[in-house]
Amino acid sequence: MSQRFGMKSYMKGAALLTIAALIVKVLSAIYRVPFQNLVGDEGFYIYQQVYPVISIFVVWTSSGFAIAISKMLADNDCIVDTIERDERRRTITQVVFRYLTVLSLLFFAILFGGAEKIAHLMGDIQLAPLIRTGSLVVLVMPALAILKGSFQSRAIMEPIAYAQVLEQAVRVTVILVGTFLIMTTTKSLYGAGRIAVIGTVIGEITALLLLAYISYKRFGLLQVKQQLQRNSSLPIIKEVTWLSLSVSMSGLLLLGYQLVDSFTIYSSLIDNGLTPTIAKETKGIYDRGQPLVQLGVVIASSLSLAIVPLVAHLSKKQEGRSAVPFIQLTYKASVLFGWSAALGLMLVMPYLNEMLFKTNSLSEVLIVYVFQIVPLSIILTFTAILQGYGKLKKPALFLMFGFLLKVILNVRLIGWLGVLGAAIANDIGLLLTAILLIIYLKTLTGIQLASGAFYKKVGIASFSMTIVVLVWLQLVSSVLNHLMSSRMIAMVAGLTAVSIGAFVMLTIIAKKRVLVEKEWYLLPFGRRMAVYQLWLNSKK
Incomplete structure (x- = not known):
């Protein structure tokens, strides 16, 4: 165990996941550009309205639970007794899989059965078929989370990286080819949006099949235990829930803020006198900033994936290398790269906006929007570090404070400043969360970050x-x-x-x-x- 999560493993794991994440983020940004060019700002609005609704469930189950599972299994591997360790590993895996299956079915029922209600709350009932189609993706999440968590707990990052890249490549291909066919035939913007959602479903299924194949080749079929004692299941369910919520709340933060925008911006713009078409186009232009932010935080998100098991292991050691140098370096790297990316985008935004999306409309809004890369980079790494220390409640509380502030500011500012108000709300909510996390970590560890x-x-x-x-x-x-x-x-x-x-x-x-x-x-x-x-x- 000490060798697995040492310096060399940290470097290798961070590098591999960074490469995969960079490819995924670049593909994510690339496909949004031709997609927006094909469907226009109104079509981009349609897809971006539904995207966070579907993805918020996907990320919690496949990413949040995957990291939580990897930490639980990594902690379990510290057990000296081989028989006890293997038995405990099988129990954790099976309990979490059954629990995730129940959650996935629940989420599917909410999305599929409540699609019209969700669309009505967004102010656009035509979004219901897209939400209903996207609900299918949650059904593959239990197996995907277990496979990712199992590989990561063993410090085997290659299959996860391959699956991420393949999933995104398949998704992008389906979206662009399907959208092109729709726009050259029926020209239905909502049809194009539905194709984009279908691409997400197919991509996730492809990633699952790849990971299942690699797992079978390496470890064979999983042995299923016939009975599980209830008293052994409840602690596992409780732990994986808290861990996944803590981890996924940081990973879901950007999606959560987008979800707030989906439910508030369009309806607020309509209430302030804009026509439906103009309101949709305005929201679509505002959404141009999302892929740029995703690219800006790629280093921070990759480092956060690698540092969770590392800090979890080193924080338990009484002697030898501590986690402090890794924490200081991760903080400095996240600030350095996050600020550099944000400042660079802000400086060239009018030109970048027109180059990628045909017009430089609302460039001033996008300049404010991309500043969130800075606090978001800190949040991603700090929540991962605190997760490694086993600190869950306060970071989750800080994330919730920022999220609630975003909701309140959206309601207050959009009517006054339009979509600029929503961008300002993003920055303020994330800054509050980042500052609280910095104060908490410094209080907890007593270290000087930089x-x-x-x-x-x-x-x-x-x-x-x-x-x-x-x-x-x-x-x-x-x-x-x-x-x-x-x-x-x-x-x-x-x-x-x-x-x-x-x-x-x-x-x-x-x-x-x-x-x-x-x-x-x-x-x-x-x-x-x-x-x-x-x-x-x-x-x-």
Whole structure:
């Protein structure tokens, strides 16, 4: 066990999951762009209204429960007695599977039977068939969660990474091909939305089949115990519920905020005098920010997956390496990459908006929207760290505070500021949660997360990048103003500004040694950055 969750395993697991998550997030962003270009802002609104309703159940069961199962099984593997350990592992697996089966059937009944009611609450009854179709996906979740949790508890990350990539690839293919066929034939926007939901269902089934095949090849058929004592089942159910809720509340936070938007933005815009078509298009433009945020938090989400079992193990050790260096590094990495991604997107947003989605409409709203990458990166990693320490209730409470604040602010601000109010509500709710988590972890551990020099160096790099990018954008726009179409100018300016900005940021970070070389070596893709940093500072 000590070897499994040591330094080497942390590096390998984080790197592998980062690669898989990066591919998945890139695919997620890529498919949304042509999808939006095919169906327009109104069609994008239709899909994004239903997406969080379906995904919120999927993520809790397949991701939240998978991480919870992996921690329970990893803790179980500390048992010395082989017979007792194997028996306990089978019991945990079977109890959780039966429990998840019951939950999945319940969720299916709610979504399928209550589709019209949910659509009515959103203000658009035509969404009911999409919700009903999407309800099918929850039926595959029990087996998927068990398989993911089992692999991760053994530090076998490859099957999980392969399944994530395959699921997203299949999903994207079905969505784009199906949408293209719909828009060239019936041109039904709600039909295109339904095809997109079907793509999610098919993708999840494909991931399940792959993991089941790999599990069978490696471990054979699972042996099923005929009877389970009730007194042994209840503690397992209680533990996996609390663990999964804690883990999934952080993973579901972005989806939860999107769900609030689904139930409040469109209906509020209608109440404020917008026509249904304009309200749908406005919500669709606002939703353009979601894939950008998903890309921005890819590093933080990957690190959070790898650090749960690591901190869980190291926090129990009396001697040897502690979890403190990993916590400090994970915090600094999440702040560094989260802030860099958010600032970069904010600087090029008008150009990026037009390049990807045809128009630069509501760019100021999207600038405010993508700032949430910063607190969200902290939330994802800190809830994972606290999960490793076995702290569940207070982090969950902090997440709930932020969520409730988001609901209240949405109701108050949308009528006054439109969708800008919803973007501001996102930032404030997430910032509150992030601050509370930082205070709690520092109180719990007594550690200093980062020095003042760290923030100063990041500030210098950020200021330098901002100046260079803004000057470059003005220069490119002026030179190309009469030579290209506005969208082509946006593409050239946006892509070159992103490249130049990233180079300036990374170079100053390396020159200032914001992270030391040994820290870079512990991060996914950090080896090359460490070499670059050594080269830049070689004269010293």
